[in-house]
Amino acid sequence: MLKTEGLNVAVVGVTGAVGTRMLEMLESSPLPVKSLFPLASARSAGKKVVFGGKEWTIEEAKPESFEKIDIALFSAGGSVSKQLAPEAAKRGAIVVDNTSAFRMDKDVPLVVPEVNEKALFQHHGIIANPNCSTIQMVAALEPIRQAYGLNRIIVSTYQAVSGAGAKAIAELENQSRDVLNGKEAQPAIMPVKGDKRHFQMAFNAIPQIDLFQPNDYTFEEMKMINETKKIMGDQEIKVSATCVRVPVSISHGESVYIEINKSDVPASDLKSLLADAPGVILEDDPEHQVYPMPANAAGKKEVFVGRIRRDPDVANGFHMWIVSDNLLKGAAWNSVQIAESLLKLGLVKV
Amino acid sequence: MLKTEGLNVAVVGVTGAVGTRMLEMLESSPLPVKSLFPLASARSAGKKVVFGGKEWTIEEAKPESFEKIDIALFSAGGSVSKQLAPEAAKRGAIVVDNTSAFRMDKDVPLVVPEVNEKALFQHHGIIANPNCSTIQMVAALEPIRQAYGLNRIIVSTYQAVSGAGAKAIAELENQSRDVLNGKEAQPAIMPVKGDKRHFQMAFNAIPQIDLFQPNDYTFEEMKMINETKKIMGDQEIKVSATCVRVPVSISHGESVYIEINKSDVPASDLKSLLADAPGVILEDDPEHQVYPMPANAAGKKEVFVGRIRRDPDVANGFHMWIVSDNLLKGAAWNSVQIAESLLKLGLVKV
Structure with a gap:
């Protein structure tokens, strides 16, 4: 499952109802994941998650966590996204944010791939995943x-x-x-x-x-x-x-x-x-x-x-x-699907 | 609670979810009930219900059950109403039917007292209680x-x-x-x-x-x-x-x-x-x-x-x-309310 060539993918809020499903969706996706960076609050740091047949240690999400990240999937609440998504984008990661923090921002594409995949071309580092309903x-x-x-x-x-x-x-x-x-x-x-x-x-x-x-x-x-x-x-x-x-x-x-x-x-x-x-x-x-x-x-x-x-x-x-x-098309799956579209459209490179 | 002068009231389907509540609504109604006639299928005949501080024996609902009835509240399913409501009306009872059997009949008023109480004047022995929703x-x-x-x-x-x-x-x-x-x-x-x-x-x-x-x-x-x-x-x-x-x-x-x-x-x-x-x-x-x-x-x-x-x-x-x-405004209470309206409008006499 894990690739030697591929993407560094961070999942922020990895212990939540959506975060756990983001890992499941990533596992079953053809997206080439080289390394997983499971991130959460300090409370969950040190716990392990299994992904691609391997254990990964959860770290506390901080601005520096995103130094080597290609794609960061955020689902840890609006205030975490407001604070850390811009930090991740600044460090070169493309953020797919599952909160309502940036959805209505003019510069942030709000994407359901079946509907408006092309809007991804307008991204400036942050892409919003719409509300589930x-x-x-x-x-x-x-x-x-x-x-x-x-x-x-x-x-x-x-x-x-x-x-x-x-x-x-x-x-x-x-x-x-x-x-x-x-x-x-x-x-x-x-x-x-x-x-x-x-x-x-x-x-x-x-x-x-x-x-x-x-x-x-x-x-x-x-x-x-x-x-x-x-x-x-x-x-x-x-x-x-x-x-x-x-x-x-x-x-x-x-x-x-x-x-x-x-x-x-x-x-x-x-x-x-x-x-x-x-x-x-x-x-x-x-x-x-x-x-x-x-x-x-x-x-x-x-x-x-x-x-x-x-x-x-x-x-x-x-x-x-x-x-x-x-939790899937309404959140985790739509986010991973956006990541797949980014790769397909050449907006992220392996 | 029971009156020496008053109405003979039958409740058909008295053991059901709506029937039991019809008794509760009758108990708390100012409607003068002289005698209760609790009716149901043969299966429930012989069982007792308590009403007005007194025990009443459930009898099997048959055409003859309605000989002395002033008001008959029906809630035993459409097929029972189709068979017995005309029999009850023929014997002089005013039927308030909680099933869909007669609701759309031209000659049957379909009544929510707050909305169209006056339609009761057009009744020919059967009045329909509308669908709960x-x-x-x-x-x-x-x-x-x-x-x-x-x-x-x-x-x-x-x-x-x-x-x-x-x-x-x-x-x-x-x-x-x-x-x-x-x-x-x-x-x-x-x-x-x-x-x-x-x-x-x-x-x-x-x-x-x-x-x-x-x-x-x-x-x-x-x-x-x-x-x-x-x-x-x-x-x-x-x-x-x-x-x-x-x-x-x-x-x-x-x-x-x-x-x-x-x-x-x-x-x-x-x-x-x-x-x-x-x-x-x-x-x-x-x-x-x-x-x-x-x-x-x-x-x-x-x-x-x-x-x-x-x-x-x-x-x-x-x-x-x-x-x-x-079960109340959607069924039992609206039916009893219709009975109260019948008395108030002089359509049934004590």
Whole structure:
């Protein structure tokens, strides 16, 4: 697996829910990795990870950690990225950042390879990986936009708790056990670690992901709105979102309504289009109860789309249901895929 | 609690998730009940229920069971209603039917008292209680429709398993225990008891409630579409729905988008309207993380509304989040409320 010629790859936040999956995605990638630099906070320094059949020692992430790095995958939270991503870029590493720290910066490409791989040519050392719920939606909708144009998106999400980190998965499991045993759930993290109040997540649905903004949308909803327009390169698309956390460990579901710029397109044409779309798997056979579900998508790299049907009253309106593993296509896999694209496009050299 | 003068009330399906709650709602209602007639299938005949401080013996529901009945509340499935509701009506009982058997019949009023109580005057012995997810939505939207007109509704539901009956609650709990213990979930009922395939519900989201129709919408989605138009008495409102089952025991959540017939109405006006609406409780204070949640609504009769905000791009478009106990306002309470209305309007006499 490890190459004698190849890339020095750093993974920042290597012990987290996304970081551990970045290693898995790197292992199964054709990307030639010469050396791995597993980085984390001082608390995890000294621990080991296994990669390419070899043990590697985790070091504390510092500016100097990036001296010999070709590609640095960051997933250790926005404040770590804000501090260290520029230091890494300054030292010649190309940063693929999985936090929201730089996503809306004019000079930072926000990339889903199936949608806007070419934006990578504009990078200045930092590339942003979009928000998980945005990635799966734009991957499914871009083929439709290319074919018919897209003037409107309304999305309601059913988001897994792993979007709030490994500790949130444990919290859901512990709360579920407590409730099943007739005890009170002990909320500590959800809905938002940094917010004032915490609520039971087990057997509940919470209409708050990330902090509320002055316009009464949450930051998660604004990410979906703003990132979709940036990735699709079209500020005119009307986008709105309602983001809800549900008691699912892994994989986000999305109920999506779109209006295309053409009337009288049958739903079957959209299905054909998505059946051939890169990174997308069509699961749409109502007669045989075939549709995407989080429990089936977990652990898979693709975006699953089904329940595609025309709006009963609007000739250019369609509804669909999109599911993907939020830790893979929504985070770790999209980041590694960006690294693969960088190599393919000659933007990083072995 | 029991009256010497009063009504003979039958509850058909008295042992079910809704039936047991019909008794609770009758107990706390000012409706003067003289005698209770608890009815069920032959399997439950001979068992006892407690009501008004007294034990009552369950009898098998038959045509003759309704000889002396004033009001019969039905919640034993569509086939039982189809067979016995006309028999009950023939014998002079007024039927309030909680199944989908008669909802779309021209001669059957479909009633949410806060919305269209007056439709009760048109009854011919059978009154239909709407679908649970429809009731909470129209209760929240009718005050807005009255004030501004309503031209469009798009809803995505987050529905509790209790909509599929008491056995579905047990199935969710058993599956949750199994998954937490590293075992395979054993699906037997969900998503739809009468359909061919069953899927894990614990820690999953299933985009199918009731059977698929030829147009690729589910029957649950078509109920929301057709019943909303009938209850609001307006076939011109554009309605579409995506119905999803989530691992919640009680209370449905709904992410609802509406377009009103007036531009430039601030969201705060909609909030004021709903704060004063009958049967509705406004829970909308993002700054203090106040919004409706299934875990809080379970066991309460009201419809809870929050997250009200204007669409970023559409001047007459608004998003909101509506939650209510699907077994109470969605079923048992709305049925008992209809019985109260019948008495109040003089349509049934003590």
